[in-house]
Amino acid sequence: MNQMVTTQLRRIEGAVEELQTVLQDLREDAHKQTLEREKLLQEQWGHRKQIAALSRAADDYDELAAECESLRETHRQIRAILQKVLSHTKALATEYMT
DSSP: OOOHHHHHHHHHHHHHHHHHHHHHHHHHHHHHHHHHHHHHHHHHHHHHHHHHHHHHHHHHHHHHHHHHHHHHHHHHHHHHHHHHHHHHHHHHHHHHHH
16 A cells, blocks of 8 residues: 555544544543532432422421410410409409408
8 A cells, every 4th residue: 555545544443433532532521510410410309399499498497487476465465364264353352351
């Protein structure tokens, strides 16, 4: 074979080998990026799930806080009524004791 053709073929073979190496590196990088993307998607899903749970908890908290305040008001009213009952009882006891 002509030496110039042989030299060109060797260069082409070298270039093909380099391209194969580059292509393999690119495939490995693409695979790593795919794995990283999957990992990030799972993390994002977990964060969304956590946000939803916290949002529900916040909604429940507002409802519970309102109910707690209502119960405190009821407690204050009962306490006031019991104070009146105690006052009247003391008055009656004093009236009958004398």
